[in-house]
Amino acid sequence: MNVAELPKIELHLHHEGAAPPAFIRQLAHEKRVDLSGIFKSNGSYDFRDFSHFLNVYEAACQVLNSPEDFRRLTLAILEESAENGVIYSETFLSPDFCGGGDLSAWKDYLSAIQDAAEEAERKFEITLRGVVTCVRHFGPEQSKRSAYCAAETAGDWITGFGMGGNESVGAQADYKWAFDCAREAGLQLTTHAGEFGGPESVRDAIRHLGVERIGHGVRAIEDPDLVHELIDRGITLEVCPGSNVVLGLYPEFDSHPIAKLRDAGVKVTVSTDDPPFFHTTMRREYEMLHQAFGWDAEDFAALNNTALEAAFCDDATREKVKKRLEKQ
Ligand code: HPA
Ligand code: ZN
Numbered sequence: 540m541n542v543a544e545l546p547k548i549e550l551h552l553h554h555e556g557a558a559p560p561a562f563i564r565q566l567a568h569e570k571r572v573d574l575s576g577i578f579k580s581n582g583s584y585d586f587r588d589f590s591h592f593l594n595v596y597e598a599a600c601q602v603l604n605s606p607e608d609f610r611r612l613t614l615a616i617l618e619e620s621a622e623n624g625v626i627y628s629e630t631f632l633s634p635d636f637c638g639g640g641d642l643s644a645w646k647d648y649l650s651a652i653q654d655a656a657e658e659a660e661r662k663f664e665i666t667l668r669g670v671v672t673c674v675r676h677f678g679p680e681q682s683k684r685s686a687y688c689a690a691e692t693a694g695d696w697i698t699g700f701g702m703g704g705n706e707s708v709g710a711q712a713d714y715k716w717a718f719d720c721a722r723e724a725g726l727q728l729t730t731h732a733g734e735f736g737g738p739e740s741v742r743d744a745i746r747h748l749g750v751e752r753i754g755h756g757v758r759a760i761e762d763p764d765l766v767h768e769l770i771d772r773g774i775t776l777e778v779c780p781g782s783n784v785v786l787g788l789y790p791e792f793d794s795h796p797i798a799k800l801r802d803a804g805v806k807v808t809v810s811t812d813d814p815p816f817f818h819t820t821m822r823r824e825y826e827m828l829h830q831a832f833g834w835d836a837e838d839f840a841a842l843n844n845t846a847l848e849a850a851f852c853d854d855a856t857r858e859k860v861k862k863r864l865e866k867q
Contacts, residue, residue: 542829543822545839546867548846548860549620549628549810551754551777553672553703554609554652555600555636556813557616560584566602574598584816589735589786592816593676593705600636606651609637613655613667619814621663623822626867627860628665629851631672631703633685640684642691649692656696666860668852669697670729671721675704679713686717690724699851701729701754706736712747722749727851729754729777734788738762745772752777752849757788759805760796766803775806775849781819781827782812792831808846 560582567574577595579585584599586592603612620628632652638644649669656667671689673682682702689700700721702714711730718728730748733741734755741759744750745768756776759765769776780795789795801807809828811819828834834842843864847857 540836542825542834542836542839543624545624545825545836546843546864547623547625547821547825547839548808548843548850548864549625549821550752550775550808550846550850551779551810551812552616552620552628552630553596553813554612554616554630554632555603556596556816557619557630557811558599558603558612559615559619559815562612562615563599563602566608570602570604572602574602583818586816590705592786592813596813596816603636606647609648610651610655613652614659617656617659617663617665617667620821621659621665623820625821626665626863627668627847627850627852627856629668629670629699631701632669632697633672633674633703634688635674635677635681635685640681640688642688645688646692649697653696664863666852666856668699668850668856670699670701670851671697671726672701672703673714673717675702675706675714675731676708677704679709679716682714682717683720686720689721689726693721693724693726695853695856698727698853699729700726701731701750702748703731703754706731706734706740710747711740711743715747718748718750727751729851732756733758734783738765741765741769745774751775752851755779755783757783757796757800760799766800766805769806770804773806775808775845776800777810778807779810779812779817781824782817785817785819792827795831797828798832798834806845806849807842808849809842
């Protein structure tokens with residue numbers, strides 16, 4: 540059995556970060572924007588480290604400036620995900636990059652994205668749900684605008700709220716207002732923590748933001764008490780091993796803590812984060828985990844069950860995806 544062919548569930552994907560470089564180059568060409576500085580001569584995105592990655596990411600976002608761009612992007616992402624065997628995906632959408640935090644513009648972008656998701660579901664049998672994310676380095680005031688957009692569009696498609704961006708800026712607690720607002724609107728919560736911040740960042744996310752999932756969270760492995768707390772609270776980690784390796788957290792898959800976390804009893808899932816930036820796909824993540832840790836079809840089936848249980852969707856959607864998992 541080739542594990543790369545198994546069906547997959549992905550919970551941690553940044554929408555703009557999933558844009559293929561050729562897609563961004565094409566938009567730059569159409570809009571006559573010079574983005575040559577963000578690409579290598581072989582055509583891939585060019586960045587040195589995490590903070591430079593964020594700069595390149597935001598430069599690419601300059602040409603994604605209409606609902607139509609996001610409609611095209613969403614279709615391209617879902618076609619690619621489906622080709623990699625993904626049957627359910629949650630994507631991070633930032634009102635900051637979809638209309639600059641303005642509610643009316645955000646609704647137009649969201650409507651285009653949802654139209655594309657419906658088309659993709661018909662064509663490729665993949666289901667998408669949206670998690671609105673604020674951007675940490677844009678600051679707490681801007682995060683309130685994102686939370687307001689999230690709350691106003693919360694429902695059976697926008698089902699979660701979270702935070703990405705630079706984990707070294709400010710503290711998790713600075714964003715409490717936004718997370719409280721989103722929780723009151725019925726949204727489920729996640730935040731990036733324990734990637735560039737250490738275990739204390741994961742602790743702060745649990746204490747101050749009350750999240751049920753953590754983006755990355757892998758550095759919890761440095762603190763055994765925290766590992767126990769994650770287990771006791773049933774918190775699920777959205778682990779992105781390939782991203783962590785490219786950004787230098789761990790030298791290679793073999794030294795990545797995902798297997799140790801899983802074996803300790805932490806709920807772990809696997810995602811790509813920003814696949815073309817990190818030269819990965821869900822298929823490659825599965826292949827690398829199989830190679831590094833010997834995970835087989837049974838391990839991946841358990842991984843998918845954990846992901847489906849932690850998915851921010853309603854139970855009818857969960858059932859639909861479960862049937863799709865069982866069919867394959
Ligand atoms: N990590 C944190 N913030 C981000 C990322 C990421 O991979 N992509 C876009 N914003
Ligand atoms: Zn991320």
